[in-house]
Amino acid sequence: MTDISSSKISRNAIFLVLVASLGYFVDIYDLLVFSIVRVPSLTALGLSEAEITSKGQLIINIQMAGLLLGGILWGIIGDKLGRIRVLFGSILLYSIANFANAYVSSVTTYAIIRFIAGIGLAGELGAGITLVAETLSKEKRGYGTMIVAVIGLFGAAAAYEAAKYGWQTAYKVGGVLGVVLLLLRVGTFESGMFKNVKESNVSKGNFLMLFTNTGRFKKYIYCILIGAPLWYVVGVLVTLSPEFGKALGATSPLSAGEGVLYSYIGIAIGDIFAGLLAQITKSRKLTMLVFLLLSVLSSFTYLGSTGITHDKFVWICFFMGCTVGYWATFVTIAAEQFGTNIRATVTTTVPNFVRGSLIPINMAFNAFKGHYGMISSGYIMMVLLTVISLFSLSQLKETFGKDLNYIEEEAGIS
Numbered sequence: 001m002t003d004i005s006s007s008k009i010s011r012n013a014i015f016l017v018l019v020a021s022l023g024y025f026v027d028i029y030d031l032l033v034f035s036i037v038r039v040p041s042l043t044a045l046g047l048s049e050a051e052i053t054s055k056g057q058l059i060i061n062i063q064m065a066g067l068l069l070g071g072i073l074w075g076i077i078g079d080k081l082g083r084i085r086v087l088f089g090s091i092l093l094y095s096i097a098n099f100a101n102a103y104v105s106s107v108t109t110y111a112i113i114r115f116i117a118g119i120g121l122a123g124e125l126g127a128g129i130t131l132v133a134e135t136l137s138k139e140k141r142g143y144g145t146m147i148v149a150v151i152g153l154f155g156a157a158a159a160y161e162a163a164k165y166g167w168q169t170a171y172k173v174g175g176v177l178g179v180v181l182l183l184l185r186v187g188t189f190e191s192g193m194f195k196n197v198k199e200s201n202v203s204k205g206n207f208l209m210l211f212t213n214t215g216r217f218k219k220y221i222y223c224i225l226i227g228a229p230l231w232y233v234v235g236v237l238v239t240l241s242p243e244f245g246k247a248l249g250a251t252s253p254l255s256a257g258e259g260v261l262y263s264y265i266g267i268a269i270g271d272i273f274a275g276l277l278a279q280i281t282k283s284r285k286l287t288m289l290v291f292l293l294l295s296v297l298s299s300f301t302y303l304g305s306t307g308i309t310h311d312k313f314v315w316i317c318f319f320m321g322c323t324v325g326y327w328a329t330f331v332t333i334a335a336e337q338f339g340t341n342i343r344a345t346v347t348t349t350v351p352n353f354v355r356g357s358l359i360p361i362n363m364a365f366n367a368f369k370g371h372y373g374m375i376s377s378g379y380i381m382m383v384l385l386t387v388i389s390l391f392s393l394s395q396l397k398e399t400f401g402k403d404l405n406y407i408e409e410e411a412g413i414s
Contacts, residue, residue, distance in 0.1 A: 024152025066118020270325015
């Protein structure tokens, strides 16, 4: 009887990891589709080259604002009502938004729908990672979150391929993928840790708990800051590659869509190595340190590539992707830092706050660009963000192999 029960639990865990992986696949597809179709979609709306840059940044900032709001909403729902409900609700919302995006006729409508899509996209990763982290054993959960990230990141490749058939088709495909995923979610099961906490009187999904204790607040902020360089690389260095190409004197125009594709292939591969390195060294902090330093090297290689060719651009994007392939490690660190009663809130808000950090990052980059130009500003921002991340990492405790079956007390940290 025990063997049968264990076998069933094992099969359920494998199915959960698979579904969470496919969920993140669709999440990444929908999250990056605008970066890939930015130029053709805005051109179709009649915008000039200068407007495409400015309005494009506006739209992606609004999408990121949606992620910030959605991260808080879905995180609270995940801790109060369950991780599964977040998965269903978030997928339904961003699937509808993607269908609607295929029919926009103005920048205002475009921005509003991307904001709604951002809210929906905010729930997928955090709920999935929380479920996997709470369901798998403490020795194996690192492998589980690694698999989720690796499979999920290939959503960027799918978005790039779909965009070849037109920007409207790319959005429609994203909507269809979401509906298919929604059907797969029917077979998933709730986290046992959440069920235990649900029956207790402990405060659940209380977002304010993160701000009422100094130690807890600092830990939360540090979890966000360690991931900021990744979104700078993707959201600025790669997304604005056509503009960087001109500043570098590229031999031919650089494609943001192609850059996103190869950087995310690199991120997927980097996530494999980061996951394995963490398992071998039994240290997520050491893994983060190695990858943060390598990301400086890769971004400097990109920014120093005067007269960059198409082939060199592709390889550098792949290299940069590999060096910022610590997404799964970073999210797992956040999940392991906090108790079950606010774990979904943390694990959902932290990656979305990192994504949302692209708003101040874009503002700071543009401010520096006005004084120092594209390339020098690229260097300044990368150094600044890396220094902040390294300091934040030094302030966090190692969590590899930590038992997650505990709660956060309102008065302090249990």
